[in-house]
């Protein structure tokens with residue numbers, strides 16, 4: 530019965546994905562004009578899709594930018610260049626030396642709280658130096674609702690964070706093993722999921738499938754991006770269907786849930802991993818605990834929606850401290866490699 534229900538849901542998700550793809554294609558080819566993609570941009574994306582047909586290529590330059598060295602400007606971010614001497618821990622509120630905090634990857638040495646870390650620093654803490662190559666997936670800034678000041682805000686954030694959207698995706702090596710790695714940056718509009726984030730994640734699944742790479746994603750999000758209305762909600766079906774197809778083709782999909790993973794992201798690709806890891810203390814849920822308490826009029830149990838609670842209730846496979854994440858992922862990639870060899 531349960532299997533039947535799951536099959537039905539999967540089928541509906543696939544239908545939605547096909548509908549949405551047709552819809553986007555029409556917009557891109559100019560049959561429908563909603564001001565979302567210009568014709569020049571659309572032809573570029575179409576070319577990129579067509580290139581997916583040529584399978585088995587080992588020349589990654591078609592889909593990835595070249596690797597950036599650590600000394601390069603691209604490799605730095607605001608947190609690295611910050612001259613503040615101390616940083617306040619978001620949990621115990623103690624002042625910690627900035628140098629020590631950076632060394633500990635923003636994990637408080639006093640209370641162990643996993644403070645926020647930028648997407649770029651996260652990537653650097655995971656991959657072998659000089660191996661990260663950003664996925665080529667330019668998506669224009671769109672403002673489907675004509676939301677006041679929205680485009681300006683995005684451009685400002687792009688300048689401030691050095692990210693083009695709320696997710697940074699590329700190919701990198703972890704102890705010599707290649708993987709597609711995505712990190713959502715909470716420094717970019719709370720890592721909310723709009724058209725660009727949905728498109729980048731879907732494209733990453735497709736390219737990971739093309740090169741037979743495992744896909745690892747670090748999620749953190751406030752949910753769907755309200756400034757893009759219903760189009761942001763459609764990204765849930767789109768990314769879920771892409772994850773499903775990737776799985777059907779035998780791809781390994783690992784999700785690492787970080788604080789906070791909520792809303793439309795937790796209700797789509799964040800919960801579909803073959804292996805689900807989480808950082809200690811991360812808030813993982815759909816609606817926040819305060820909203821639930823107000824809705825049901827009851828007090829929630831201690832630690833509700835925290836990573837440890839979700840692990841106890843089967844949502845999370847393993848809680849991994851930030852300092853051990855690289856080693857854990859390396860182990861998973863190694864095991865997966867062995868499994869592939871034994872088949």
Ligand SMILES: [Zn+2]
Nearest residue numbers: 618621637640
């Ligand atoms: Zn602390």
